[in-house]
Amino acid sequence: MNRLERIIPAITWLKEYNRHDMQTDMMASIIVTIMLIPQSLAYAMLAGLPPAVGLYASILPLIAYALFGSSRTLAVGPVAVVSMMTGTAALQFAAPGTPEYLTVTIMLAAISGIFLVLMGLLKLGFLASLLSHPVISGFISASAILIALGQMKHILGVSASGHNLIEMGETLLHNLENTNLATLVLGITAMVALVVLRKHLANWLIKLGLTKPQAQLASKAGPVMVVVVSTLSVALFGLDSIGVKVVGAVPGGFPPLALPTMDFELATSLLPAAVLISIVGFVESVSVAQSFAAKRRQKIDPNQELVGLGAANLSSAFSGGFPVTGGFSRSVVSFDAGAKTPMTGVFTAVLILLTLSFLTGAFYFLPKAVLAATIIVAVVQLIDFKTIVHTWHYSKQDSAALLATLVTVLFVGVEAGIITGVSLSLVLFLWHTSRPHIAVVGRVPGTEHFRNVERFEVETQPNILTVRIDESLYFVNARVLEDRINSLVAERKEITDVILMCTAVNMIDASALESLETIADRLHSVGIKLHLSEVKGPVMDKLKGSALIAHLTGQIFLTQHQAIDTLTHK
Amino acid sequence: MNRLERIIPAITWLKEYNRHDMQTDMMASIIVTIMLIPQSLAYAMLAGLPPAVGLYASILPLIAYALFGSSRTLAVGPVAVVSMMTGTAALQFAAPGTPEYLTVTIMLAAISGIFLVLMGLLKLGFLASLLSHPVISGFISASAILIALGQMKHILGVSASGHNLIEMGETLLHNLENTNLATLVLGITAMVALVVLRKHLANWLIKLGLTKPQAQLASKAGPVMVVVVSTLSVALFGLDSIGVKVVGAVPGGFPPLALPTMDFELATSLLPAAVLISIVGFVESVSVAQSFAAKRRQKIDPNQELVGLGAANLSSAFSGGFPVTGGFSRSVVSFDAGAKTPMTGVFTAVLILLTLSFLTGAFYFLPKAVLAATIIVAVVQLIDFKTIVHTWHYSKQDSAALLATLVTVLFVGVEAGIITGVSLSLVLFLWHTSRPHIAVVGRVPGTEHFRNVERFEVETQPNILTVRIDESLYFVNARVLEDRINSLVAERKEITDVILMCTAVNMIDASALESLETIADRLHSVGIKLHLSEVKGPVMDKLKGSALIAHLTGQIFLTQHQAIDTLTHK
Known part of the structure; x- marks a missing residue:
């Protein structure tokens, strides 16, 4: 792989690209486009933007990702x-519908793009692992609830707004009396239709003679059918004249290419939101990409993914779009439709551009309530009760992080929720390491193995105390070991030797080293020797030459078995 | 031990208190008092307060600590x-010399006292371990430099101020031309005298016929000798009339007992400073107390210490004092002078009260330059180059925390330094755990022990890969294991079994559990079985019933030896 290939991974697969690949990629792109159009319109609306912007964000970003991304399957674009x-971020700086609002969302895409590319070039992809699974799960579930509730205003045909559950709920309840009946009927019908089609369309198609894979793929067109039927209904029955809000005139043609205006002060205020958008988008995207790569024995390079997503966001900003990332459902469709290479994304971009050029008139009567219905039906699936229950059973600590994220996102806001979740996860991990499990161990009879005296039937010697500490020793827990050894030694007067079994000690920092010296000195002053056993290579490398070796009155044994052997036969 | 004794530890030793103890305690208290008087005056000056306040802070707090503290040896009072x-904290809220300034320092003592007592009652003493040894070392060294530099103004007889090295240095240089020659000569003479007396006084006294312990104890009176001689010189030669600043009139008599005025708004602004003062004071004090307790086979209860120090600070606030804590040098003196019980503190308090009542006139001509000299000579010993060098050799990580604290305290400020040091220590620990050491292991021939193939001559089987991961598995490092196993398996096509040796895995969180499930699934899809060995009790307890067990295609072995035995003979 030469240098240019490392920068533009597309070159690798383009070299081997053939007519057959092209045919399957083209077929796949048609199916992805059919799915992507209503999604793009809907997610633009979700971001408070004119629906056309959703289409803008589904052209250049797809091409940019095809060039720079490392996944062969990921489909990028606007996601929920x-x-x-x-x-949520843009609302704090401008009112929806104003040109300033669009400027803010474009800048969010631009900053997000720059940030992602920088992270990728600096190889900082690992930072995404700070978002633990429980935090992501809590965040996604809460976001889904907020999104669904936020879209209820379109189903009811009223206005409502807010950053969290309470604000949204209040404005919604306050405006409930203005509910537009026609809109409500249309919205609920659309939701029911979407759910029913998702559940049964594939079976119906099989009965009509399609094969199972064909039927499953064709059933993804359900949302498009709902969109078409509802648009026609509005147009035919003039529902827009009785209060059903429609998408209206969509400016056609190529998206307006322009360098995003860069107001430095505004950029600084947008930075925190852009960083969070980038990280959340990256985490969502990279986990999708990884699961597909594993299925096809391909590899994902997280840092290259950052560059790919960064390029997608930058090109979104250049073409009047808003932040994009890799989406799960569209990647599944693309994969199932047989997409072989990222060329599928390029073909999809062309098809969306054609739509923008010739078909925007068709969206005039598309009711907003139906777009809201597609959003609600899509995001409700993201509410992940199963993980909440599983996590609760597995670990109260992880559960606390999940629930704290969920509750904070719902009742305070998205950014506060993520920050709370990450901080709490880290604090709980540190808390765990601050209370290490410390076991007194003895020999499993007839073996060279040593286990906790409280869990196994083991042999011990009255004058030898072997303590296994199950944690790296560092400043937060250094004193715990001191206290425990002090009290263990105080309990048993006959002890002449203490062995610290270091199987699970992966690090000893300077504070812990001082604690060990103190322990050695104190034991020495009452005539007890301190030995170490099973010290790991990297830990031993550092201990050599430290003051502890001078303080140590006992020996350092390679294995616990040797230690006991030597000390009992001395 | 009954309930009252648990609240007031003094009852325990008071029960057995006898005439002999009283005699030794009284003797010790005289020596401690002689040392404490110049220290109290000097440290009050260091805090920007009238010298008498230092004496106020050395009466009730000593009695309060004697009642509630758990150390038999610790001597409390103002420390550097x-x-x-x-x-530093008070300067931000009032000008030195004003009544408001005194109010602020009293409030700092009061808030600090309340905070310490609360920490003690809530058993939060362990929180002090967040201050790692390198952070404390960097903090103390930097503080000592700042203190010494800050006192130079008294030696030069000029005015200077500032919160950090640059501010102090600038104002000092700016005023250098106003240096008062008489003050400078007096200050330097005092410093030289203090250093020489500390080094040689004990030897001189031995030559005069004292025993070594007597001489060493009597040599602690060095500072008092310097104080007496310099005070007499000023008085006799009228040095105060040629610009040598003296302590002046000290209001005699009992300290003014009063409830501290509590301005809630001011208290809120003082809280962060008070918390830091409390924690630093507690950490310093508890380590002194612990080292003395170890020497006498006594026990320290950190939470009771918090209550004791809290009570000392509260009583300091009630008697017009300022924050106090346990001091190292005075505790050494008290211990060496044979103090048996905390009654020494009570006797010292009485002696200081007598001084305040009858001897304040003697301090009139005491030159401030000499007090500054005692501070400088005392704190310069705290600059700990040895630890800086040792830490550098032992661990670059700890060294980074030490130097960051040192530099931040010097150039930004005390509070910023501590916060930087603690945050950096925690981040570096997390960073360490995010890049776990992962070793491929094999059997040490003829034993049941398994070691890193890169460090030892070991036996391995071509179709079995055993990976030992030297870290708890949690969200920050979960993906690292996934990646490593993927690439190890990709390198060796003949692998049929992967064993994860979990000797050093002290915890598996929900994110890591998902990673393990993913690993198991991926290996399964290419026909490789995943086994676990040496899983620790507490970890196994949680794994039972988790989804991992369902995903695991291999077995869970108690020992690695069993695993290899079973898999090679299958």
């Missing part, structure tokens, strides 16, 4: 959670 | 670092 975060 | 922190 990122669109909501964009809307 | 805490006094400097008090001065």
